[in-house]
Amino acid sequence: MAQIYDRVALIGLGHIASSMSHAMRRAGMVGEIVGYARSAETREIASAIGLCDRVVDSASDAVADADLVVLCVPVGAMEAVAREIGPALKAGATVSDVGSVKCAVIDAVGPHLPEGVHFVPAHPLAGTEHSGPRSGFAELFDNRYTIITPVKDSDPVAVAQLDALWQGMGALTEIMDAERHDRVLAVTSHTPHLIAYTMVGVADDLGRVSESEVIKYSATGFRDFTRIAASDPTMWRDVFLNNKEATLEILGRFTEELFALQRAIRRGDGDHLHDYFTRTRAIRRGIIEAGQDTDAPNFGRAPGRKD
Numbered sequence: 001m002a003q004i005y006d007r008v009a010l011i012g013l014g015h016i017a018s019s020m021s022h023a024m025r026r027a028g029m030v031g032e033i034v035g036y037a038r039s040a041e042t043r044e045i046a047s048a049i050g051l052c053d054r055v056v057d058s059a060s061d062a063v064a065d066a067d068l069v070v071l072c073v074p075v076g077a078m079e080a081v082a083r084e085i086g087p088a089l090k091a092g093a094t095v096s097d098v099g100s101v102k103c104a105v106i107d108a109v110g111p112h113l114p115e116g117v118h119f120v121p122a123h124p125l126a127g128t129e130h131s132g133p134r135s136g137f138a139e140l141f142d143n144r145y146t147i148i149t150p151v152k153d154s155d156p157v158a159v160a161q162l163d164a165l166w167q168g169m170g171a172l173t174e175i176m177d178a179e180r181h182d183r184v185l186a187v188t189s190h191t192p193h194l195i196a197y198t199m200v201g202v203a204d205d206l207g208r209v210s211e212s213e214v215i216k217y218s219a220t221g222f223r224d225f226t227r228i229a230a231s232d233p234t235m236w237r238d239v240f241l242n243n244k245e246a247t248l249e250i251l252g253r254f255t256e257e258l259f260a261l262q263r264a265i266r267r268g269d270g271d272h273l274h275d276y277f278t279r280t281r282a283i284r285r286g287i288i289e290a291g292q293d294t295d296a297p298n299f300g301r302a303p304g305r306k307d
């Protein structure tokens, strides 16, 4: 594949940055990869495992002469990093990020970028419950969406280059405005994570998780909850503090529906429960039928096609 950027700087060397580094190398689309992380221990690990071509001791050194700078830190740390690197950015460089929330990151980062630097925020919808520089792998983004949320004056060439990089890393890409991104992700990712955290907390309150009874007798649903609830606490604290409105809106709707189901159970209203579960089952089947499940064998095929 043709080289898109001569030098890429990754700020924050955790799960997403390390996966990007592996995926960029696999794609052969970038020249040098320079890395920086706040903790000396992370920098040492990154150097020891050869995660980047160079690991440096300051964010400003990392971005000097970089053509693409990707902020891979928790959402709440984006502003401080942007403030620090702003004066060191090369004219014509592109700054992007991988934050799980977009509006708050745009508000936090944008004001610190000088004239002549292109800002193209993005969010890979791929990850695991693991964190740190050893946790990344090249295949993480394969066949997963990365949403790019250009700001109002994002340069179309800079957007197209970043789009091509993500596709080179195996991702499917989509352009979306940041407000819509935050509303969609509140439904599909942020609130579900909160529910998983709560469910595991409830089971723990009952004192059964530690005795491993819950795991021993659980089907995959609860195991998935425990996996998700093992995700990084700093990252998820920052997601909720920075996508407050959309998450609270979805949580409000969630609790209303939960109360209705609770009442149906108490009253023995089997029709309500059956109708509800029939509706949700149809939604899942619709997703599969329409070829929209990226894990399904029919992904990307026209609806109804069987070959």
Ligand SMILES: NC(=O)C1=CN([C@@H]2O[C@H](COP(=O)(O)OP(=O)(O)OC[C@H]3O[C@@H](n4cnc5c(N)ncnc54)[C@H](O)[C@@H]3O)[C@@H](O)[C@H]2O)C=CC1
Binding pocket: 011, 012, 013, 014, 015, 016, 017, 036, 037, 038, 039, 042, 072, 073, 074, 075, 077, 080, 081, 098, 099, 100, 101, 123, 124, 125, 126, 127, 128, 129, 130, 131, 132, 133, 232, 235
């Ligand atoms: N983990 C996941 O599944 C996904 C995470 N994201 C987003 O990616 C970003 C990074 O997440 P992960 O890679 O999972 O986190 P991580 O915890 O694995 O790595 C974060 C890195 O940022 C560094 N860091 C923290 N504060 C810093 C600061 N002030 N200055 C410099 N470095 C700092 C840490 O030392 C660490 O190297 C977050 O914004 C998150 O919302 C996006 C998609 C998926």
Ligand SMILES: O=C(O)C(=O)Cc1ccc(O)cc1
Binding pocket: 099, 100, 124, 125, 126, 127, 128, 129, 189, 228
């Ligand atoms: O581990 C999982 O199942 C995830 O959902 C990973 C994930 C976490 C945060 C994101 O913003 C995107 C993807």
